Amino acid sequence: MCNIKTLFSYEEMDSPMGPLTVIATQNGVCRIDFGSLEENLPSLQSWMSKHYLKGELIHSPEKLKPVVDQLASYFSGNLQQFTIPLDLYGTPFQIKVWEELKGIPYGATCSYKDIAQGIGAPKAVRAVGSANNKNPVPIIIPCHRVVGSNGALVGYGGGLDKKELLLNIELQNFIPKSS
Known part of the structure; x- marks a missing residue:
């Protein structure tokens, strides 16, 4: 696989279970991590390396607002099905x-x-x-x-x-x- 530089947008949000970090590519959400970005940076970097991803993390609250809004609606009991595009990396x-x-x-x-x-x-x-x-x-x-x-x-x-x-x-x- 080749190393293609990807732009990763992220936003942190509060939830009933503590902070969440939402990370997305231009194609969709690729990760949700429990905790802050700072706490999750080592595992995020390991994940990127494992999937041959190189990129830059950009704090993008506006881009991720629809995701954060849907998660907040889910936590408040007002959303039962997500309509968020995903960009999954796995086997x-x-x-x-x-x-x-x-x-x-x-x-x-x-x-x-x-x-x-x-x-x-x-x-x-x-x-x-x-x-x-x-x-x-x-x-x-x-x-x-x-x-x-x-x-x-x-x-x-x-x-x-x-x-x-x-x-x-x-x-x-x-x-x-x-x-």
């Missing part, structure tokens, strides 16, 4: 898992086994867990909606307290569609 398997995660409805949960079956790889439960853990765009790609086969809250890159908070936001604001 084909990871991207397949992340696409499957986007299909988990607001207010619902499913197991790692369900995701593995959904992508046609029923024996790949551990690999699904690993891909879930590497989700670069948590909240928008709802990896927090994946639970253990017994329904227990297990594994979340941001910590189980954040997973529980996100699930509680959804449970408190879920309005089933009437048939």
